[in-house]
Amino acid sequence: MRSQLYVPGNNEKMIRKSTQLPADSVVLDLEDAVPNVEKAKARDLLSSLFSELDWGKRRVCVRVNPTYTLHYYDDVKWVVSQDKVTCLLVPEAEDGLSSLHRATGKDVEPLIETARGLLKVQDIVREEGVFAVSFGSADLALSMNGDPSVLGTNQYIRTAVVAAARAYGVEPLDRVFFDLRDLSGFESECKSAKSMGYSGKQVIHPVQVDVANKVFSPTEEEVRWAKKVVDIYESRSREGKGALRIDDRLVDAVHYRMAKRILDSLGG
Template sequence: MITPRRSVLYMPGSNARALDKARSLPADCLLFDLEDSVAPEEKALARDQVVAAVKQGGYAPREVIIRINALNSPWGAEDLRAAASSGADGLLLPKVDGPEGLAEVRAMLADHGAPAELTLWAMMETPMAIIRANEIAAAAASERNPLTVFVMGTNDLAKETRAALAPGRAPMLSWLSTCVLAARAYGLEIIDGVFNDFADDAGFAAECEQGRELGMDGKTLIHPRQIEPCNLAFSPSADEVERAREIIAAFDRPENAGKGAISINGRMVERLHADMARRTVALAEAIAAREPS
């Protein structure tokens, strides 16, 4: 089963109006933030507001994720305790430098009685996270609180490495690809980092296209105006879906059973392309199922 995660919108937990507005936004996922976007003096308020909003509900079919503060911060442990029973779909963990952090979080969640199906998402935002991406992904599977998603923290990576946030992101391409490979090796989804200038429509569109070409499943967003172009960028086009259905139909014909490659309209197509086509169609159908009728 495919869960669309094209648009993943950050929303500050200290902004009650934004939390309410989120119920009407067409984002696939909502990231209620207790960390970077919340001032220290508002941390407790943000935590209470987010937990209350999630318990109130009304966000379906959007996936609701709470980003907690780091466990070594003054707020992280209480964030984790409160989020454990909030009814959120998952927790986004900041500053994940290795698999040890996942084990600590799982143990704490068990102590707090969190449901086993509460998933973990990991911010990949430090040099050590990139270096140990394979180890982190390898620790994803778990009977309780599995890690299911990498989220790229490109702003923090720029800060920690002193790399430029330049158009085209040349300094970061190897890091992004490293995380894509680690994620795919262990069956994780991966979400691209934010684009900071929400008024630059052309720049945002270009970075969405780049992210999709790199293999990202979607992109984190900082403003609601980015949702619709992001959804479009990470959705299969009508032509892509039509071609995918054509490939599937061709391989499903009895005369092509067992064949590793066939010719379609003068082009050689391998069975692996049929597998890719089935995922394209499944994603398109999952997106269509979420759209208002």
Template structure:
């Protein structure tokens, strides 16, 4: 599925076994919530978490927030039952952990479709292992049901024996490979989490870098980071105003038979208009969500 103008600036992980947290999610200003059955849930609580998530989604009240269920892998004792539940849960998407091949996507898709997953429910893939990085292209093109990629930078750093540096140079190749794959196949893509909740400056730098690289937004581990993340990944008023000027000026030039035009001293052609329309559409989508 092609990526849409749906806001995904901030997507917060929430433990699926914590009913109070899932209730609080209805009031948080995050664009999306990942209701987690994997890392955040102890083995003996998997079944309870499954039921808790299904009940929370059925109770509604999440507004326009995108709801994503992260399952355990099909190679675990819980993965199949997770997918069966997620298929009919009403979640917008199902997030598969540690995806390393197109076959892993297709196997999950078979289970989802067999258990009533609607066409509107997409599959997202956690990209968090070296093999996943090397197979990013085939994963991104694995299924028309695929909606997005999510970077799992914590697990990736562990497997790479890499350091968590401010500039993230040890992971820049991996981030780039996944960005290329996502954009080549029209998918959304979210940056990984920032682990140090006391490092506000580092978090801001990570958001800036993520947006500069081309990510649609960032995954988060605490509600206190939502506001800063939303601001970092949203077009600002000057950007929106400039986008409108580009669209209007190019339309006027086209009406006169001209293919290019100067806007604020900058040469504008079709490719700039496409980007300007994307900015305007995203700004409108954010306004609608927050409204």
């Protein structure tokens, strides 16, 4: 998932529009985007729209309410019968994800948004049904009595999340970037996240989707390099050569695996 777009679960116009946007994943939000008095109406609206809308190959997710709220239980009971929903985003995740997966049959994406969740991130991503993970800088700042702008770019936090994800085969998605006017800043943060190992970015506006998709896709230069490395390495390895010199750079088995990963990401 290069881009995962949040859409308010009570906004019919935006929900309909999300079926046409190039986001790899759409998150129909029942949490922060929906006032408490609108929660039930939002579920009813989504139920009616699911019967007519088609998101194609986009992964359709729902962000449920925090587990300590009554709305959470209403969300879980409702989502079990929604076949178009394949995954659940769990805010302020700390535990209980395996039970949620088994009860609903849906994949689970925890959001690391509390100090306790951050300290438990390795345990969280290892729970049954977890396929991706992200973190929320605003809620995390609230939990830690810190500054969202500082914690959102904190290298320890970003490294802890991506390292846990990669260690246990879970897809890491970088946090939301809130300044919709600053597309250059958004692009810069996407590039930074990609260089750290994140596979995509959570986004909150359609204008951010194309930028995220572009940054988290291999560049033409990367693809050319990957094809060259794979071709030459495989040819030379048959001759018994492991470490090679390609364009004045040392290339060995780890570079070959990196090149293969780039080509595999193109889908053949």
